[in-house]
Amino acid sequence: MTLLVEARKSYGLTQRELAARLGKPPSFVAKIEVGERRVDVVEFIAISRAIGVPDDGLLADLAATLPGDLSI
Structure with a gap:
């Protein structure tokens, strides 16, 4: 998810640091990203708050x- 990667990097966090704040392994963050x-x-x-x-x-x-129409 590019948005989360950009936010994490703009706040100066590594995947490992974000994972630690979430109480998850670094692979959790990597798989999302x-x-x-x-x-x-x-x-x-939770991720947003952990980033700050x-x-x-x-x-x-x-x-x-x-997009405006989110048909599922």
């Missing part, structure tokens, strides 16, 4: 990248 693992909303908020980004800021950035 390369798209091997999806995150749900609760995980997204305001919850609504990163979520708003994500929403802005999505």
Whole structure:
């Protein structure tokens, strides 16, 4: 997920540091960042908080990248 990678890097965190803040192994962060693992909303908020980004800021950035019609 490019948005999370950019946020993590802009806050000067390594994958290992973010993983430690989340209480997860570094592979957890790596899999998310390369798209091997999806995150749900609760995980997204936890990651956002661990990075130090305001919850609504990163979520708003994500929403802005999505198409208007999100048919599933």
